[in-house]
Amino acid sequence: MDNILVLAKYTFKEALSRKIFLTFFAVSSLVLFVFLYMAVTIENSAIFEFFRANDNATGISERIAEAVQGGITFYLFAGGLFLSIFSVSSFIPNMLEKGMIDVLLSKPVSRAQIIIGKFLGGTVIVYANIIYVVVGFWLIVGLKLDTWNFYFLLTSFAITFTFMVLYAMIILTGILTKSSILAMIISYLIFFILSPLLAAKDNIIGLFESSTLEVILNFFYYIVPQTAELAQITNYISTGTFEFDTLPIFVSFLFMILNLAAAIFIFNKKDY
Amino acid sequence: MKAVEVFELTKIYTTGFGKQTVRALNNFSIEVEDETIYGLLGPNGAGKTTLVKILLGITNLSTGSAKILGQNVSDYTIRKETGYLPENHRFPPYLSAEEVLKFVAESNGINPKSINSKIDELLEMVNMTKWKKAKVKTYSKGMMQRLGLAQSLINDPKLVFLDEPTDGVDPIGRKEIRDILARLKAEGKTIFINSHLLSEVELISDKVAILNKGNLIKEGSVDELTTSKEIYKLSFDGNVLESDIIDISSKYHLESQSENIFTAKLENSEQLNELIDALRKKKILIKSLLPQKNTLEDMFISLINESDKEVKNG
Ligand SMILES: Nc1ncnc2c1ncn2[C@@H]1O[C@H](COP(=O)(O)OP(=O)(O)OP(=O)(O)O)[C@@H](O)[C@H]1O
Ligand SMILES: [Mg+2]
Numbered sequence: 310m311d312n313i314l315v316l317a318k319y320t321f322k323e324a325l326s327r328k329i330f331l332t333f334f335a336v337s338s339l340v341l342f343v344f345l346y347m348a349v350t351i352e353n354s355a356i357f358e359f360f361r362a363n364d365n366a367t368g369i370s371e372r373i374a375e376a377v378q379g380g381i382t383f384y385l386f387a388g389g390l391f392l393s394i395f396s397v398s399s400f401i402p403n404m405l406e407k408g409m410i411d412v413l414l415s416k417p418v419s420r421a422q423i424i425i426g427k428f429l430g431g432t433v434i435v436y437a438n439i440i441y442v443v444v445g446f447w448l449i450v451g452l453k454l455d456t457w458n459f460y461f462l463l464t465s466f467a468i469t470f471t472f473m474v475l476y477a478m479i480i481l482t483g484i485l486t487k488s489s490i491l492a493m494i495i496s497y498l499i500f501f502i503l504s505p506l507l508a509a510k511d512n513i514i515g516l517f518e519s520s521t522l523e524v525i526l527n528f529f530y531y532i533v534p535q536t537a538e539l540a541q542i543t544n545y546i547s548t549g550t551f552e553f554d555t556l557p558i559f560v561s562f563l564f565m566i567l568n569l570a571a572a573i574f575i576f577n578k579k580d581y
Numbered sequence: 582m583k584a585v586e587v588f589e590l591t592k593i594y595t596t597g598f599g600k601q602t603v604r605a606l607n608n609f610s611i612e613v614e615d616e617t618i619y620g621l622l623g624p625n626g627a628g629k630t631t632l633v634k635i636l637l638g639i640t641n642l643s644t645g646s647a648k649i650l651g652q653n654v655s656d657y658t659i660r661k662e663t664g665y666l667p668e669n670h671r672f673p674p675y676l677s678a679e680e681v682l683k684f685v686a687e688s689n690g691i692n693p694k695s696i697n698s699k700i701d702e703l704l705e706m707v708n709m710t711k712w713k714k715a716k717v718k719t720y721s722k723g724m725m726q727r728l729g730l731a732q733s734l735i736n737d738p739k740l741v742f743l744d745e746p747t748d749g750v751d752p753i754g755r756k757e758i759r760d761i762l763a764r765l766k767a768e769g770k771t772i773f774i775n776s777h778l779l780s781e782v783e784l785i786s787d788k789v790a791i792l793n794k795g796n797l798i799k800e801g802s803v804d805e806l807t808t809s810k811e812i813y814k815l816s817f818d819g820n821v822l823e824s825d826i827i828d829i830s831s832k833y834h835l836e837s838q839s840e841n842i843f844t845a846k847l848e849n850s851e852q853l854n855e856l857i858d859a860l861r862k863k864k865i866l867i868k869s870l871l872p873q874k875n876t877l878e879d880m881f882i883s884l885i886n887e888s889d890k891e892v893k894n895g
Binding site for chain 1: 594634637638639640641657658659660661663665667669670671672673675676684685687688689690732742
């Protein structure tokens with residue numbers, strides 16, 4: 310356990326010194342700042358008008374806050390993951406560089422500990438940033454509309470979980486290919502194309518009426534991490550709705566565990 | 582307990598989707614005694630680095646067994662007791678010497694706060710105190726090597742592996758490193774050195790092994806390897822002509838090197854004393870008589886040539 314923590318700590322330090330963390334933080338701050346500027350300059354009445362609401366209706370602030378935060382959640386999910394994937398994709402390839410990996414592997418740490426340490430280190434970095442943005446938005450919306458939706462804070466966990474699922478795959482790709490670009494491309498492919506496509510599989514199947522296509526799409530649906538569904542779930546959570554299908558969470562979790570296990574297994578077999 | 586025990590070790594690398602194989606180590610067995618300096622010699626590609634990497638769990642072995650400090654190499658906890666200076670090592674360029682040492686200490690399970698004095702002591706030892714706070718990316722090759730040596734000692738290891746420790750280090754630095762190694766041995770550490778700088782290994786090693794194309798071709802103490810017992814060098818006072826000793830020269834294989842220096846090839850000390858008697862009878866004054874020493878390099882080159890020939894012929 311100590312070994313894992315040391316490795317996680319140095320992953321964090323690496324992110325700090327490579328200015329990855331700083332970039333992440335700066336982009337987040339900029340977005341928050343723009344939002345804050347909007348909150349300060351736009352009159353409440355204009356917001357109410359925009360939502361075509363009556364000032365006096367009870368609970369209207371809550372509903373507006375919910376709508377605004379729902380919109381934010383979507384961008385937060387996509388933007389946050391885009392940046393996180395970008396930030397962590399080089400961790401494993403850097404670690405595997407000739408001359409560096411020798412020193413690391415000659416230490417009294419097992420290869421499983423190295424993988425888990427990198428996984429946790431990366432996750433902590435991303436979580437720290439996500440929580441910063443989420444709490445930032447939450448404070449701005451709360452102060453502006455004087456309504457405090459605590460469910461919104463839970464989205465930080467949902468986004469980080471989705472990140473972990475993709476990060477496990479990034480680690481496996483890194484171990485297999487030493488390529489940060491490839492790891493990045495595959496994650497973006499899953500995140501922006503494959504998963505949204507597969508989420509709409511029923512529509513696609515309906516369109517083509519082919520049973521082979523149905524089998525193929527269903528097959529991929531259950532092996533590709535269901536990030537599109539997780540985005541939907543994150544949105545539900547932000548509004549305090551908890552009646553959603555939990556299958557995507559289990560499928561994604563399984564994907565994460567399998568990817569990490571495969572990464573450890575293959576890492577153990579490799580010569581450096 | 583032996584510091585290193587390697588038994589019938591074979592390593593086959595597969596590259597290019599399992600199509601090509603390289604036999605980097607071939608049925609290799611050695612033992613390294615505690616508290617000695619062991620030199621592993623061999624030309625480029627002989628398998629020296631491969632052996633060390635197997636001993637440290639960086640590379641997996643194919644068949645055979647390998648133990649360090651009495652434990653199987655697959656047991657990663659034993660590496661608490663080892664240090665390693667890899668060849669062509671790199672450290673994260675954004676760390677300073679101090680931070681590298683802390684990182685290495687921490688991954689050895691040492692609390693980095695408790696070792697400030699150890700860091701200073703090691704940096705002093707390798708003459709890098711001035712560079713304690715400077716980032717690794719600003720270092721020269723020799724400085725990297727010194728830092729590499731320092732980090733290999735941070736956990737006070739019982740067994741240290743040094744892969745080409747003097748690579749890129751200037752002659753003065755090399756002498757310093759040799760002195761450090763002698764001191765470490767005196768402190769009771771076992772040192773395993775890979776090198777092709779034979780003259781250097783010759784100066785410090787208790788025992789050397791010579792490796793060629795994955796085969797162990799010779800092992801022994803430096804003295805054993807460099808002393809050829811049967812050849813003696815004789816020097817005489819005053820000129821001795823070949824014709825003066827023509828009657829005994831064939832029996833003792835005397836060969837003139839210069840006017841008053843001859844070599845003799847003898848089978849045993851009995852013959853040696855007979856030769857002395859014969860020379861004294863002729864009233865030849867013997868000034869000195871020395872067993873002929875080859876340098877490790879002479880021996881190395883002839884051994885490698887022989888072994889290459891054997892491989893070619895069969
Ligand atoms: N990771 C690897 N994959 C495939 N082949 C390898 C690998 N590492 C080493 N080899 C091969 O194994 C053989 C031994 O290499 P090794 O690095 O152990 O030699 P060496 O004695 O250390 O050489 P040098 O003096 O140049 O450092 C070489 O033929 C090399 O090409
Ligand atoms: Mg080598």
